[in-house]
Each structure stands twice: as structure tokens, then as C-alpha cells.
Amino acid sequence: MFRPRPDAMPATVPVIVEGRLVHVPPGASAAAAVLAAGFRGIRETPVSGSKRAPYCMMGVCFDCLAEIDGVPGRQSCMVEAQAGMRIRRQIGARSIDPTP
């Protein structure tokens, strides 16, 4: 659905989205990596389970929530992709382990 602009920097940063290796340009967000990996949706809402994709890309809409390096519920549009970063989609409400 999304293609990099022709003038974009070369995609040199390797990240893993749902187990799939994808390269993004330096400075790209984790949300951009999800889109570059070809996923149409990034999360499913906690209440109705409907699919959502990154939308505002500027930290406002909270529709890009993802699990990044094991931390769920992060706004992936606000996180810069780092080499080796592991990104997973957020399906439903986050689970949390109450044991200390």
C-alpha cells in the first residue's frame, strides 16, 4: 500500500516486524516500518476488535500502538526505528503481568 519516496534515504536500518525482516531509512519511525513491511493494520482495538492502521503519524491519535522490544502499548509513530528493533502489532488491550 505504501512506497518510499524516490528521494528517500536508502533503506539501511534492519528491523523485525512480526518476525519479518524489513529495512527502513535512518530516522524512519517504527510505525513506518510496520507499513513498509506491508501490514495494512497495526492493531486491533480492545473493545470491538476492529483493525487500525497508523493514522496521524505525529503522536496524537494513538492508532499506531505496538509492542516494541517487548514493551506493549507504545506509540510506534513516535519511536525511531533502530537496527534490530523488534516490533509486534498490538492485538486487543495490552496484557500486564502483576507478579513482582
Next chain:
Amino acid sequence: MERFDAIVVGGGLVGSAIAFGLGRAGLATALVDEGDVAFRASRGNFGLVWVQSKGDGAPHYQRWTRRSAEEWPELAAELLDRTGIAVGHRRPGGLHLCLGADELDERRRRMERMQRQSGNFGFEYRMLERDELAGMLPGIGPAVSGASWTPYDGHANPLALLHALHKGFVEKGGRYLPNTTVHEAAAAPCDFRISAANGDIAAPRVVLAAGLGNAGLAPLFALDAPVRPQRGQILVTERARPLLGLPTTTIRQTVEGTIMLGDSQEDVGFDTGQKPAVMQAIARRAVLSLPWLRDLQIVRAWAALRVMPPDGLPIYDQSERFPGAFTANCHSGVTLAAAHANLFAPMIAAGGLDPSLDLFSARRFDVPTAS
């Protein structure tokens, strides 16, 4: 001049619950709502249907609160049936968490006192030690010394409740008049006129339920409603999978999964601002209680003004000079919604407050009359 059987001034939880009850009783009712210039305590509620902390030294308040909690399932079912809106009411009992030995001792004494004061009405509670508490709430922090528990407590979605009361009121033929600030009124026994945005309205009954606005409105009807604002702040986390099976006084998980953290009691006049120091104190106590809350992100926070009578107890009154004029004031619009719709409104429809509400009259602040 349009005539009604009753006019309710105030479209928040107190006013809309009363209007809902009056409409159900068959009265042609107008609900006058100020608009978003109002302080709107009903938009800032925490959402507890809370019994266990209410009425120490005032057993009539404990009884009234308890009766409301008992009416709540019926009101929630009726609202769902009539409006299709689920207000998310649950009544699993509730906890008051204590940090440190002193808080637990103080709580134990308070609960003992309230049980003594309850007389034949009774007051069921238990003090829970840490190990028993650990079976009810996951991951309690080392600072938690114990908790009090009663079976009476519960919670609901206050915005859904407000929506459902309005919808149910209008669908039963009630007239909702928004964006109407009441500046002037003419009062005579069983004959009241109020200037509304689109002309005057009149009715033989008027109920003042305008929250903090009641303080200024009540004297127009020879009533007294000495309410003042008390600020409360709330933090809301992102949604999480269900973890909290029952609410505590300051932490509850909604049906949708968000965890709400309260609260504060601040005397700052009509200031609805948020203060980082207060938000920090709320977060700190929440994390001391349940350390795993530390990992959840706060996604919303707000402040609102409680409608606070001088002694914290509701004020219900009827005007002696102008029969037919009533006032209802409280800071527990969610908890008491069922009492207002199912118990209080029928009294107004019948023409007068039940003697059981005498103790809630504002005459209790009038020392020369009481002595």
C-alpha cells in the same frame, strides 16, 4: 408560556436522574440545562457506586446510600431496556486499601464505629489482612497493610449513565432545554415561572439540581443550598486486559479496560486546573498500592469540582414558603442516581419529601433554629 407538571433545573446526574424519575411517574417534565459554561461535575466523575465510606456519624446517610446501591441494578436494567445503553454497572463489593499500620488501624476503628451506628439496619464488612487481600487483587505492593471490604460497593460508567438518563427522559416525552442559564424566576406556592432561552416556562413543582449553581438559585425559592466547590483530580491509564475484579476507593478498572486512578480533595474555589504535584501524589499512591500500575501509560487526566455541602452530606429540602419547590445537592451523583430516580422523584411527584429525609434538610446548618 409553556406549562409543565415539573421543572428540573440542572441537567447533570442529579437533575437528569430526578427528571427521569418524574417522567416515569407520568409528570410532564422540563429539564433545564445550562450548557458547557457550567462546571459539569457529572462529566468528571470517577464512577464508583460507593457505600463503605459514607455516613460515619450520620447513619441516615449510610442508609440512604445503601438504599441507592440496592436500587442500582434495577435502574441499570431499566436504562438498558428503555434506551439500549449499557451503563456498565457491576456490584462485586469494594475495597479500601490501607498503606501502613496507622491507616489500617484508623480504618478498622472507623468500620467498627459505622457498624455500631448502624443499629438494626446492620453494616456488613470485613477487615482483610494482606494474604487474604492477595487472593482478591493481583500484585499488591509491600506497603499495603490490609483493606476494608463491604459487599455493597460497585461501579459504573458515569458518562453512559448520564447519556442513558437523558435518552430515557426524552423518549418518555420529557422536554430537554439545553443552553439555558436560569437568572430569574418567579415563585409563588405551587406556581413557578422560569425564563428559558425560548420563552418562559411554568410548573407547580420545581426541583433545583444545578450543582454549584444551587447556592445562588436556592434563595429565589426561599431555600438554602450552601454548597461549595471541592476539586478532585483523576488519572486514566491505557486499556489493559481485565485484572481488577473489584474496585477500590481510588483505583478501578472499567468494563473497557482502562484503569482510573483518583482522587484528591482540594479547596481551591472554582479552579478546574490540574496540578502536577497532585497528579504525582495520586500516581505515587496507586503505584504503592499496585506496583504493576507503573508499567501502564497514563492517557488522560482531568480535574472537576465536587458539589460539597458544609458537612459532606447531601442536602434535600422543600421550601416552606413556596410549597412545590425542592432542592437536591450532593457530591455523589453516580452512587445516588438510583435513589434520586427511584425514591426521591416519586416523593416529588407525590407532592412532598418523605419524613425520612428530614435529617438532610439545610435547616441542620441553622443553629438558632436547631437550638
